[in-house]
Amino acid sequence: MDAQLKNHKFTYPVLVAVAALALAGCSTAGPGGAESNPPTASASTSATQANAADAMFAAGMAEHHQQALDMSQIVLQADGTDERVRxxxxxxxxxQGPEIAQMKQWMQDWDQSMESMDHSEMGHSGMIPEQETQRLAKAQGDELNRLFLEQMIRHHEGAVKMAQKELDEGQHAEALALAQKIIDSQRDEIDEMKQLLESL
Structure with missing residues (x-):
């Protein structure tokens, strides 16, 4: 069994899929000792199945994105926010709203739930402590602009780390594609936010 699945609780359908992958890798010799299994079957199936890292990524990033949405709403609902920050x-x-919906759908497709995941292992890198988000909610004007940018830079940097972990350990093709998209887009936004901070 894949080492990434070790010590993680996965539901029956996912374990069945993993067992199918293992069986697909076993060769059945035909006449003359030829391999009867197509060599590409296992690789093709693997790309469509989720492993433990994929589930951790989807659950963890959905929660991570939700905090970014909450922080963004503070800015969008405030008066006197810099138009560029808004x-x-x-x-x-x-x-990030549609990405949250996509990741939650994956969790349903994989027969996993947010509640069933071990949050201690999700690696919510860059999450902003509650006392800091409360300070953001109370801020106004220039202070709000600055706090939002500073906090969101840290938040994005954490998301990039989480997405890189998915690229290193995941196997679900769509989850891997989303991880790369997050890395590319959020690195660009980090650069944009740093420039905004310098101009405030």
């Missing part, structure tokens, strides 16, 4: 918050909300 535009950035709107862009973050527009991108």
């Amino acid at each position: 535009a950035l918050a709107d862009k973050i909300a527009a991108a």
Whole structure:
């Protein structure tokens, strides 16, 4: 069994899929000792199945994204926010809302639930402590702009680390594609936020 599945509780359908992958890798000799299994079957199946790392990524990143949405809503609902900061918050909300829905759908497809995951192992890198988000919610004007950018830079840096872990350990093709998209888009936004901070 894949080492990534070790010590993780996975539901029956996922374990069946993993067992199928293992069997697909076993050769059945035909006449003359030829391999009867197509050599590409196992690789093709693996790309469509989720492992423990994929489930951790989907559950952890969905929760991580939700905090980014909450922080963005603070900016969008505040008065006197810098228009460039407001535009950035709107862009973050527009991108991450659908991604949350996609990751939650994957969890359902994989017969997993957010509640069943071990949150201590999700690696919520870059999550902003509650006392800091409360300070953001109370801020106004220039202070709000600055706090949002500073906190969101840290938040994005954490998301990049989480997505890189998925690239290193995951195997589900769509989850891997989303991880790469998150890395690319959030690195660009980090650069944008750093430039905004310097101009405030």
